[in-house]
Amino acid sequence: MRRTLAAAIGATSIAAAVVASAEPPAGAAACSGCHPASTRVTTPVVRLAGRDRAEIVKAMQEFRSGMRASTVMDRIAKGFTDQEIQAIAAWYAAQR
C-alpha cells in the first residue's frame, strides 16, 4: 500500500510520511550495517544519521550515475530507485 501511495503522491510526500514513522523505509535498515542509524554509535564510516536529506540524495544519485568516485557505493546505489533513495535520505536525516 505504501508503494501505491508513493506512486500516487510522489516522492516528497512519501519522504515526509516516512519521517513521521519510526520504522525505517525499505533498504534503510540494511544501510545501517555500515552507516549507523544513531549518532551515538562511533564510526569511521561516513555518517548519515542527522545529515541533510538533499545531500544524501545527491550523493546517492551521483554514486549511481558514476559521477562520484567510490569503492562500494556505486555498486550499492544501482540497487535503489529515486523514490527509495528519497525515503531513505529523509529517514536518515530524521535520526539523532
Place this chain on the structure above:
Amino acid sequence: MRLSRREFLGSALAGTAGALFPVPAAGQGAVPRVVVVGGGFAGASCARALRTADPRIAVTLVEPSATFIACPLSNAVLGGLRELSAQQFTYERIAADGVTLARAAATAVEASMRAVTLADGRRLGYDRLVLAPGIDIRWGALPGYDEAAAAHMPHAWRAGEQTLLLRRQLEAMADGGLVVIAAPANPFRCPPGPYERASLIAHYLKTRKPRSKLIVLDAKDAFSKQRLFLQAWSELYPGLLEWVPLSKGGAVTSVDAATRTLVTDFGRHKADVANVIPPQKAGRIAEVAGVADRSGWCPIDPVTFESRLQPGIHVIGDAAIAGAMPKSAFAANSQAKTCAAAVARLVTGAAPSAPKLINTCYSLVAPDYGISVAGVYQPSGGQLAEVPGSGGVSPADAPRATRALEAGLAESWFRTITTEVFG
C-alpha cells in the same frame, strides 16, 4: 504467512494461558513475546532491532556463551596480524536495551505449543520465535574428519580456540613446511573466507617462512571474488600459493588426522599444517525445531524470514536459505533487521512490508590489500534475488591505493557493525 487479527489473538492466548508456561514477568498481559535463539550477528542484531522497532515487545535472547567471538577478520588472527581479543564481544549493552538474556542452550522447540526448552530446564513461551543458530559442522561427511580429527587438523570455521590452534600450528611449523587448506563445496559460511584465509596465511609464510608452500584443495571450480583473488595471488604470492580446483583433482575425499594426510582422487598430500574447512549445515536447533529441509539448511519466506516448514518460527543468518544472499555477517545483520521489522508488525496483527536488503563483504588479500563484493536484494519469485544491475566486485584494474582504501574499510566496517550490534 500474514496473521489475521483473530489468528494472532488466538496464538497470543494459547501462549499465555495454561500453567504449562512459566510466563516471564515482562510477558504478562497482552505483551507480545519474542524469543531469539543464538547470539551471533543475526540473533543479537534481531533482539536489539525488535526492542527498537517496538519497546512493548518482550524479547528474550537465548545464548549459552557470555562472550561472542566474531568470525570476520579472524583470518587476520591466524596470520598474526590481529589478536583474538579484538574479536570478542559481550551482551551487556544488549541487556541494557531491555533484552532478557537466557544463558543456556536451546534444546527443544514445540512449535504446536509455541514453547522453547532450554538446557537448564526452563521453558519459554513465545508468540514468535526467531532462530539464528549459525552453522554446525557435518562431522563425518568428509570421511576421517570428526571432532577428534579437528584437534589435529583444525577447521577454525567457528572463531575461538580452533583459530588459536591453527595459529599455533602455523607458528610452530618449520620454514619450508607444507600448509594445505581444504575448501568445501557450496553452500557454506562466508564464501570468500577460505580464499582470504589462504591469502593471509600466504602473507605470513612470505614474511616469516618464505621457503614454505601453501596448497588450497578445492571442491569447486569457481569461488567468490575469484578473478580478484587469483590476480592478487599471482602478484603477491607467486610460487608460494597454489589453488587446485575440482577439475584438477582438488576435491578432498578423505583425511587421516594422525598423519595430517588429505586424500583426493588424484593423490595424497601430507601436510605439516592442515586446515580442513568441512561441509556444514544449519545449527542443530534448526533440525530439532523442524525448520531445516533435507539440504540441512532452512527455507524461508523472503519478506518475513518465516520458516516455510513451521509457522511462527523465523530463521535468519547463515542457517537460512536466503536465495542470492551469501552467508555473511553483513547479510545476517541485514536479515535480522528485516525480520525484526516483520515480526514487530506480525505480533500486532499488521502486515509486513516488502524489504530491500544489502550485503557487503570485504576480504583482505594482504594487510594493505582489500577487495569487496556488494549486492542489493529484494523478494522476487518467492526468493531473495539480486536487484538487476546492482552489486558486483571491486574493479579488476583498480590501483593499489584503492586496494589499500578497501583494506581500511574492512576494519571500519567491522568496528561499526560490532559497535552497532554489541556496543
